[in-house]
Amino acid sequence: MNDYVLLYSGGSMPQSQEEVSQVMKAWDEWMHGLGDKLKDGGNPFTPMAKSVSPEGKVKDGAMGSMASGYSIVQADSMDEAVEMAKTCPVTLGGASITVYETFKVM
Helix, strand or coil: CEEEEEEEECCCCCCCHHHHHHHHHHHHHHHHHHHHHEEECCCECCCCCEEECCCCCEEECCCCCCEEEEEEEEECCHHHHHHHHHCCHHHHHCCEEEEEECCCCC
16 A cells, blocks of 8 residues: 555635534545545645745745645555545546655655
């Protein structure tokens, strides 16, 4: 079983208390539905970001498109991780998801 990072980009936050409740319920159901395959539920990112170049130069903002959050799941294949991502509630707010497979260095 491998680890996969679900990197969220874009999307918006719920505006009303009712929307917040619906979204939180969807996240709770999604996370519980994944069970032991959810390694780290993750967190949303603030818009505050800095980019560091290979030469050590620092600039405000992200390199490329801004990421808005992440989760880490365990799956037997990229296809299985993608199926998990397809049901992730972050899409309710219009976010897209990039799935990255990780590997152990040691």
